[in-house]
Amino acid sequence: MKTSKTCLSNKDLLGLQDLSLSEINLILDFASKLKKEQKTGKAKPLLHGKTLGMVFQKPSTRTRVSFEAGMYQLGGTAVYLSANDIQIARGETIEDTARTLSLYLDCVMARVYDHADVQKLAQYSSIPVINGLSDAFHPCQILADLLTIKEKKGKLNGLKLAWIGDGDNVCNDLLIGCARTGISMTAACPKGYEPLEDVVALAARDGKKTAADIVITEDPIAAAKDADVVVTDTFISIGKEGERASRESTFLPKYQVNSETMKLAKKDAIFMHCLPAKRGQEVTAQVIDGKQSVVWQEAENRLHVQKAILCLLMKTA
Numbered sequence: 269m270k271t272s273k274t275c276l277s278n279k280d281l282l283g284l285q286d287l288s289l290s291e292i293n294l295i296l297d298f299a300s301k302l303k304k305e306q307k308t309g310k311a312k313p314l315l316h317g318k319t320l321g322m323v324f325q326k327p328s329t330r331t332r333v334s335f336e337a338g339m340y341q342l343g344g345t346a347v348y349l350s351a352n353d354i355q356i357a358r359g360e361t362i363e364d365t366a367r368t369l370s371l372y373l374d375c376v377m378a379r380v381y382d383h384a385d386v387q388k389l390a391q392y393s394s395i396p397v398i399n400g401l402s403d404a405f406h407p408c409q410i411l412a413d414l415l416t417i418k419e420k421k422g423k424l425n426g427l428k429l430a431w432i433g434d435g436d437n438v439c440n441d442l443l444i445g446c447a448r449t450g451i452s453m454t455a456a457c458p459k460g461y462e463p464l465e466d467v468v469a470l471a472a473r474d475g476k477k478t479a480a481d482i483v484i485t486e487d488p489i490a491a492a493k494d495a496d497v498v499v500t501d502t503f504i505s506i507g508k509e510g511e512r513a514s515r516e517s518t519f520l521p522k523y524q525v526n527s528e529t530m531k532l533a534k535k536d537a538i539f540m541h542c543l544p545a546k547r548g549q550e551v552t553a554q555v556i557d558g559k560q561s562v563v564w565q566e567a568e569n570r571l572h573v574q575k576a577i578l579c580l581l582m583k584t585a
C-alpha cells in the first residue's frame with residue numbers, strides 16, 4: 269500500500285476525476301514550462317535515476333513513445349512491459365505484479381482493457397500508477413487536449429466544445445476535464461453509445477460550479493453549432509473490432525465530422541482527434557488534414573503533459 273506523498277493529492281492518476289481544477293492547472297502550467305525548456309535546450313534532468321515501468325495490454329504508438337522519450341528527456345529511463353511477456357500472461361496476479369514492480373520501479377504507467385485492472389494495480393503498488401488508457405478513461409490524453417485548447421484559444425473557461433461520435437474512454441474523461449475547467453461540452457452520440465452515466469452525473473455537478481453546460485444528445489448538428497472546438501475519436505476502439513459492421517452502420521454517415529460539420533462551428537473553431545484516425549470514417553481527410561486541425565500539436569502535447577505528470581507524481585517538481 270502507498271504511504272509516500274506526491275505533489276498531487278492522489279498518489280495515482282487513473283482518471284481526470286483524480287484531479288482538482290488547481291491540479292489540472294498545475295499540470296498544464298508545468299507542462300508549458302517543460303515544453304519551452306525542451307525547445308530552447310534548457311531541459312533539466314528532473315528524473316535522473318528514476319525508472320518508469322510501462323505495462324501494455326493493448327497496442328500503442330503515441331502513449332508508449334511519448335512516455336519513453338519523456339523519461340529519457342528527464343534523465344530517467346523507461347521499461348516496456350508487454351502484458352504478453354510478463355508472468356501475468358501465465359496467471360500471476362495483478363496484486364503480486366504490483367508488489368514486485370514496486371520493488372524495482374519509481375512509477376508505473378499501464379494501458380489495460382478493464383479499468384478495474386489499473387485500479388487494482390494502483391491499490392497494490394507502493395509507487396504511483398498512471399492510467400495510459402483503459403476502456404473507461406484516458407486522462408493523459410485529456411490533459412494534452414486541454415493544453416492544446418489553451419495554447420490555441422488562450423483560455424479554457426467559457427469555451428464551447430462539441431464531441432461527435434462514440435461516448436468512449438476519451439469522451440468520459442473529456443466530460444470531467446471540460447466541466448472542471450469551465451468548458452461547456454455537448455456530446456453527440458448514437459443511442460447505446462453514450463458516455464458512462466455516473467461520469468455524466470459527476471460532470472454535470474462539476475459544471476454547475478464553473479458554469480459549464482454538460483449536454484448529451486443524439487444530434488451532431490446541435491452539438492457542432494457555434495462550437496470553439498470539435499472533437500471526435502475512432503468509432504472502433506481497441507477491443508471493439510468484432511463490432512465493426514454494426515458500429516459502422518450506426519455511426520455513418522450521421523456522426524462523421526466533415527466540412528459541413530465544421531461550417532456549423534465558429535469560423536475559428538479547431539478540430540481535435542486523439543489519434544489513431546480513420547480518414548473517411550469518423551472524420552474526412554479534408555478536415556483532419558485541413559487548416560482547422562490541430563491534431564499534431566495535440567499529439568506533441570502528450571509528451572509535455574506526461575513529463576509534467578511524471579515529475580509531479582514522483583514529487584520532484
Ligand code: CP
Pocket residue numbers: 327328329330331332401409542543544
Ligand atoms: N492517442 C493515443 O493514446 O494514441 P496511442 O494509442 O497510439 O497511444
Ligand code: NVA
Pocket residue numbers: 401436437438501502504505506542543544
Ligand atoms: N478510444 C480509443 C482511443 C485510442 C487512443 C481506443 O480506446 O482505442
